[in-house]
Amino acid sequence: MSFLQEVNRRSGEQVQLCFQCFKCSLGCPVAFAMDYLPHQLMRLIQLEKREEVLNSHTIWLCAACETCTTRCPNGIDIAKVIDTLRQMAMEENKGTEKEIVAFHKSFLDTVYHLGRAHEVGLMALYKLRTKRFLDDLWLVPELVKRQKLSFRLSKVENLGEVKKIFKKAALWQK
Amino acid sequence: MAEIELAYYPGCTLKTTAEEFDLTSRQVCRELGIKLIEIPDWNCCGASSAHEIDAYLAVGLGALNLVKAEKELGLDIVVPCAACFQRLKVAEKELLKGKYPEFPFEGKIKVYDLLRFLAQPEYRRKLKQKVKKPLRGLRAVAYYGCLLTRPPEITDHPQPENPMDMDQILKTIGVECLPWSYKTDCCGASLVVGRIDIVHQLVKKLYEKAQEVGAECVVTACPLCHANLDLRQREINTKFHTNYYLPIFYFTELMALAMGIGQPEKWAKGHLVDPLPLLKAKNLL
Numbered sequence: 388m389s390f391l392q393e394v395n396r397r398s399g400e401q402v403q404l405c406f407q408c409f410k411c412s413l414g415c416p417v418a419f420a421m422d423y424l425p426h427q428l429m430r431l432i433q434l435e436k437r438e439e440v441l442n443s444h445t446i447w448l449c450a451a452c453e454t455c456t457t458r459c460p461n462g463i464d465i466a467k468v469i470d471t472l473r474q475m476a477m478e479e480n481k482g483t484e485k486e487i488v489a490f491h492k493s494f495l496d497t498v499y500h501l502g503r504a505h506e507v508g509l510m511a512l513y514k515l516r517t518k519r520f521l522d523d524l525w526l527v528p529e530l531v532k533r534q535k536l537s538f539r540l541s542k543v544e545n546l547g548e549v550k551k552i553f554k555k556a557a558l559w560q561k
Numbered sequence: 562m563a564e565i566e567l568a569y570y571p572g573c574t575l576k577t578t579a580e581e582f583d584l585t586s587r588q589v590c591r592e593l594g595i596k597l598i599e600i601p602d603w604n605c606c607g608a609s610s611a612h613e614i615d616a617y618l619a620v621g622l623g624a625l626n627l628v629k630a631e632k633e634l635g636l637d638i639v640v641p642c643a644a645c646f647q648r649l650k651v652a653e654k655e656l657l658k659g660k661y662p663e664f665p666f667e668g669k670i671k672v673y674d675l676l677r678f679l680a681q682p683e684y685r686r687k688l689k690q691k692v693k694k695p696l697r698g699l700r701a702v703a704y705y706g707c708l709l710t711r712p713p714e715i716t717d718h719p720q721p722e723n724p725m726d727m728d729q730i731l732k733t734i735g736v737e738c739l740p741w742s743y744k745t746d747c748c749g750a751s752l753v754v755g756r757i758d759i760v761h762q763l764v765k766k767l768y769e770k771a772q773e774v775g776a777e778c779v780v781t782a783c784p785l786c787h788a789n790l791d792l793r794q795r796e797i798n799t800k801f802h803t804n805y806y807l808p809i810f811y812f813t814e815l816m817a818l819a820m821g822i823g824q825p826e827k828w829a830k831g832h833l834v835d836p837l838p839l840l841k842a843k844n845l846l
Contacts, residue, residue: 397616416747420759448756451609452747453711457721464712473613487755491610498611498622502604504573513754522757526792533831535578543604552621558614 390437398471404461405429411455411465421445425455425465432468441476445469447484477558489516499553502543507536567678568636568670569597570626572645572784573605579642579784581828585813586641586675588823593679593687597639600630608644608708609751609785612651623652624664627672637671639678641813643783644750646674647708650715674709676782676812677718680726685733693821695735698843701810702741702776703727704767706786710745721745727782727812734819736780743770750785757793764789765797768805777839778808780815787811794834808836818845 394402405426412424422444423431431440440446446469455465482488493512497505514520530536543549567590575583590597603626612619626649630638640646649672656666678684710721718724722745731738748767749760767790771779781787791809798805809832817823818840825846829837840846 416763417749417752417759419762420756448752448759450707450747450749450751450759451613452707454707454745454747456712466712470612470616470619474616477614484755487752490754491614494610495607495614495618498605498607503576504605506577510754522754529792529833530578533833535580535831537577541573541576544602548625549604549622552618552625555621556615556618558616558618 390435390440391432393475394432394468394471397475398464398468400463400468401461402429402432402463402468404463405433406461408460410458410460414454414458416452416454417448417450420448425449425469428469428472429463429465440472441479441481442483444483446472446476447482447487474558486517486519489513492516495553499550501540502546502549503541505537505540507538508540564594566596566598566636567673568630568634568638569599570603570606570630570638570640570645570649571599572608572640572642574642574784574788578788579811581814581831582641582784582787582811585811585817585823585828589679589813589816589820592691592817592820592822593684595639598634598636600626600638601633602629606645606648606652608642608648612648613751619648620652620655620661621664623648624656624661624666627652627656627666627670628664631666631670635670637673639673639675641675641782642785643674643706643708644785646672647711647715650717654715674716674782676705676709676730677726679816680729685729688730688733688816688820691820692734694819694845696815696819696843696845697735698737699735699815699839699845700737700739700775700777701731701780701815702739702771702774703731703744703812704771704779704781704786704790705744706750706781706783707745707747709782727780730812730816731780734816736815739774739776741770741774741776743767748786748789750783750789753789760789760793761797761800764793765801765803768794768797768803768807771807772805776807778810778836780810780812782812791833806834806839808832808834808839810836
């Protein structure tokens, strides 16, 4: 199966419909930080440039704001295509933006263990994963003062149901 | 004297960093005759990480909440958090396609975001009657962020590029709500931990554009937007040598203030950018 077919099948979208109108890239708030603009990413998929796409920073820098999806004249859900690309990159252990990947993993770890996101826990896990111990340290006393950092664990009672969903999700542990 | 009952999905953030949003959402609903019943044993919807990592998690976590709400409460769901709202809507649409038999959901209940629910004409009429102290003289921009409106196929929002729900509510309570072009621009919430440098650029632009039209504060409907615009203001001022003082409100805080319910000090203390000096200067306390 070609790369284009694989992306289409997994996302349910039709990337070959992209005719390079630039609308997605013009509306993209994160375009200034990307290595490939969204319309270029679509073209690279059409051209079977698997490695360039899955190793790009763009797929991780996308903020999932869905502006491109909303405006695409060909009805391509570009944000969903990018979600699919991230998942494919995860399968192949290609997380070009390591900090962003570490954040998502840490976030989901807390949900797996508690059924709910836990900010203190996720920051601790993130710092362990990335060794970025000084990030946002100034915020800690500010948040403690306002009783916004909860060390108490808010947990769902029926955790088994949540874990069952995680067990069916092959990718989250990668 | 509640007139209707709704299932309430607070989400994780409203239980921690966005407690003010939870508090004032409950106050405002009570005052408008809406009884909120928390979905029993609700779980995280997965925003904003699950959909980036795994397609099944992206639907499953939200789906579990829909099943619980339909089975145990049988009431329409209202969600204050924009990110949770969008994930629950994604789950709703996916479940109704019938591809997930493990989540028995019949679609008897609907998912609303709190902002659009309260902006319905009947609640705006009620709100108008309940306003004790119109917030005259307060110049604000309504900031909706991404996920209340986008993509419209998921959110069912009729005006994804120029929503007016919050503008209408703010006008009803006397706020001078200014037109601007950035109401649905992204603040970069999902990048806040991994790439704060990008968030600084996006949020600084929002401050700039809000001030350009003469706003003295920004009103949000999303705890992630609020966190970015409020928590990062000091950092941005230091980094870019600016001196923004732009308090960031939840729309429910201003509704409560105008209706004269609760104590503003109680929610204001949760903000890093203290809104009380602005409210005092405008004689609104």
